Amino acid sequence: MTTTVSFIGLGVMGYPMAGHLAKAGYQVRVWNRTSSKAEQWAGEYQGTACKTIAEAVQGSEFVMTCVGADKDLVEVFQGDDGIIAKAPEGAILIDHTTASAGIAECLSAAAAERNQAFIDAPVSGGQQGAENGKLTVMCGGPETAFTKAKPVMDNYGRAVTLMGPVGSGQKTKMVNQIAIAGLVQGLSEALHFAEQAGMDVEKVVDVISKGAAQSWQMENRSGTMIAGEFNHGFAVDWMRKDLGFCLDEARKINASLPVTALVDQFYADVQSMGGNRWDTSSLIQRLRKFR
Structure with missing residues (x-):
């Protein structure tokens, strides 16, 4: 029998993720707040565009979500017409949204009922x-459910790992974003220094990328940073949302994140420059503006 999978939220991430499930042969039902996006998806992949969440999750063994933030999760999961009320008992609910650990714990408790x-x-x-x-998929939840869900997530994840109980996935993503924030600021300052010194910046990157300074950000973003091109990638608005989760959680667990807090304010400067939708590597533009 074909496994039925629902996917709620067809943004830049969810759209292709749901597509991989359809290509793998799952019976996929999709729902999106903007219904035309769901219809577009169904025209591109073999699956069903649904008009309501209830229609999308009825009889599904797995329900995936990828929406905006905590408030969007409350909207799609809770209430009489939400996922928890309308998905069948025994269903495994998998949320790919970057959100707070607290909302994950809240939704887990509601689903358990x-x-x-x-x-x-x-x-x-x-x-x-x-x-x-x-994708790298960082999971928090019961091991038995993860074992069942991993083969499904493997269709769009190259590394799908259970990190611990519910909330652990979100906390791992926070660690990821904290590390990236510091790396991007460091790379921005390095490139800015090379520019101000009148050096051949591309040649500098070519040399140092073969040593200890090498990073994913350097390999994949230094070229566009040098060129001043930022209309791609992970938006500053999204990064500030994520760093907000990091800083909130840090206060709860008494963790000190001085660099993260500073970089968060640097991203606020980028937003004030009109860079809300620029890639996160646009931190270098702030240095160029305020030099």
């Missing part, structure tokens, strides 16, 4: 990773 399992499973790898089916 209907004998449903909840896995918080934020992803890293960006739009390119989603399109290529090469």
Whole structure:
């Protein structure tokens, strides 16, 4: 029998992720707040565009979500017409949204009342990773549910790992974003210094990328940073949302994140420059403006 999978939220990440499931032969039902996006998806892949969440999740063994933030999760999961109320008992609910650990714990408790399992499973790898089916998926939830769900997530994840109980996936994603924030600021300052010194910046990058300074950000973003091109990748608005989760959680657990807090304010400067939708590597533009 064909496994029925629902996918709620067809943004730049969810759209290709749901597509990989359809290509793998699952019976996929999709729902999106903007219905035309769901219809577009159904025209591109073999699957069904649904008009309501209830229609999308009815009889599904797995329900995936990838929406905006905590408030969007409350909207799609809770209430009389939400996922928890309308998905069958025994369903495994997998959330790929980057959100707070607290909302994951709340939704898990609500799902358990209907004998449903909840896995918080934020992803890293960006739009390119989603399109290529090469995402890193960080999961929190019960091991039995994860074991059943992993083969499904493997269709768009190159590394799908259970990190611990519910909330652990979101906390791992926070660690990821904290590390990226510091790396991008460091790379921005390095490139800015080379520019101000009148050096051949591309040649500098070519040399140092073969040593200890090498990073994913350097390999994949230094060229566009040098060129001042930022209309791609992970938006500054999204990064500030994520760093907000990091800083909130840090206050709860008494963790000190001075660099993260500073970089968050630097991103606020980028927003004030009109760079809300620029890639996160646009931190270098702030240095160029204020030099």
